[in-house]
Amino acid sequence: MAHLKAVQGSKAPATPPSRPLGLPGLAALALLLAGLGWLAGMVSLVQAALLLVGSGLGVVLYHAAFGFTSGWRRMIVERRGRGLRAQMLLLAVAVVLFFPPLASGTLFGHPVQGFVSPIGVSVVAGAFMFGLGMQLGGGCASGTLFTAGGGNARMVITLVFFIIGSVLATIHFDWWMSLPALAPVSLPETMGSANGIFLSLALFGVIALATLWLEKRRHGSVEASGGVLPSDRSRWLRGPWPLLLGALALALLNFATLALAGRPWGITSAFALWGAKGAAMIGFDPGSWAYWQDAGRAASLKEGIDHDVTSVMNIGIVLGAMVAASLAGRFAPNFRIPLRSVAAAVIGGLLLGYGARIAFGCNIGAYFSGIASGSLHGWVWMVFAFAGNMLGVRLRPFFFRAPYRPAVKGC
Incomplete structure (x- = not known):
């Protein structure tokens, strides 16, 4: 699989020569080190460690080109299921790691809880909006961050309107929450850890087998998985990494x-927070909106973003992707973007942000981390x-x- 396209519409060489860390990469590395020092000294060592985990996610996402948009698109259009099968591996590893501690409520002696949300009209509508936005915006939540960090100028537009869409959803959040919904359901809590894992793995297996059947029916053969480890040592720095390695690494980093x-790992709640802080700067009062009446959200609105776990990890993803793109010699933003492509980024970004808020998460918070948490709402989110x-x-x-x-094949 070809790696990343640094410039929209241009062809990138399959195996570019390894280059020293350029100015963007050096700047990102300096910011990452400064951030680690600030967080360790002013917030906590745990927050500094989470920034490091976020940067690791950015590197993995970039080098493995691991996203969700392209995997789903290829299944829909071409009946190629390699990306979707990699997602099933990602989820399978995650549930095996997550369910035992979530069932017991502790991990390494510390309390833990999953992302378990109600199943209702807001999830159905929001997930559908998000899915539509994925194809128009050109990426999912994780994909928007790592492609923007990797130098894709169009995805910066998507990110800006992703944030705006998130803010708009917080204004209407109480109305969406008033619509019919079922109580949250957690598989580890209702079935136990072992039974929940067995059921989840069976469902992942059925989906993977279905992709194999559809692909073989259309093409007569199945795409090779590409292995688990890079073909040579130089690829650890410049990429690309095999998709399966990306799946395993992302599951471990989420754990x-x-x-x-x-x-678990989440992304889009930070976009709502950033947008609310921006709205406050220009004269709005987001604290009066129903969404921010929740005690935890109200506290995050008052604190700096360096205290917000999701914000810190998002920044880490962007910086990690920038370092990875620079090492690969592919950080080359192109600002010549066709107007229709800009329009798609704007519409897609708005749908992504709005949909994620009312559906209790995105492809990470609702789909990956939701299913890893054993929440049935994650499965409903996936379907819609x-x-x-x-x-x-x-x-x-x-x-x-x-x-x-998309500018990145995995996203």
Whole structure:
């Protein structure tokens, strides 16, 4: 699999020569080191460790080109399921790691809890919006961060409107929460750890087998998995990494997040926080909105973002991806973006932000971490987000003259 395209619409060499860390990479590394020092001294060692975990996520996401948008698109359009099967591996490893401590409520002597949310109209609508936004915006939540950090100028536009969409959703949040919903359901709590793992693995297996059947039916053969380890040592620095290695690494780093933060990896709550702080700076009063009446959210709105776990990890993802892109010699932003592509980024970003808030998370917080937490809402999110992707695939030709492929193949 070809690695990353640093410039939209251009072809990147399959195996670029290894380059020294350029100015963007040096700047990102300096910011990362400064951030570690600040957090360790002014906040806590745990917060500094979470910044480091975030940067590791950025490196893995970039080098493995691991996303969700392209994997789903290829399944919908081409009936190629390698990306979706990698996601099933990701989830399988995660549930095996997560369910025992979540069932007991502790990990390494510290309390932990998963992302378990209600199943209702807001999840169905929000997941569908998010899925549509994935195809128009060009990426998911994790993909938007690591591609923006990797130098993709178009994804910066998506990120800005992702934040705006998140803020808009917080204004309407109480209305969405008033709509019908079922109580949260946690598999580890209702079935026990072992039974929950068995059921989850069986479902992952069924999905993986279905992708194999559909792919073989369409093409007569199945794409090779690409192995688990890079083909030579130089690829550890410049990439690409095999997709399966990315899946394993992301599952382990999410487990590290659970151990350090007491809850799984999330992304989009920070976008709502950043947007609310920005709104406050220009005269709005987000503290009066129902979303921010929750005690925990109200506290995060008053504190600096260096105290917010999700914000710190998001910044780490961007910096880690920037370092990885510089080491690979691929950090080269291109600001010549067609107007229709800009329009798609704006619309997609708004849908991503709005959908994620009302659906209790994105492809990470609701899908990856939600299913890893044993929450049934994560499975509902997956179904309706996939449906949104199906519509998004059909709408893309209006915005892109040629068949659109995201700047990063995995996203």
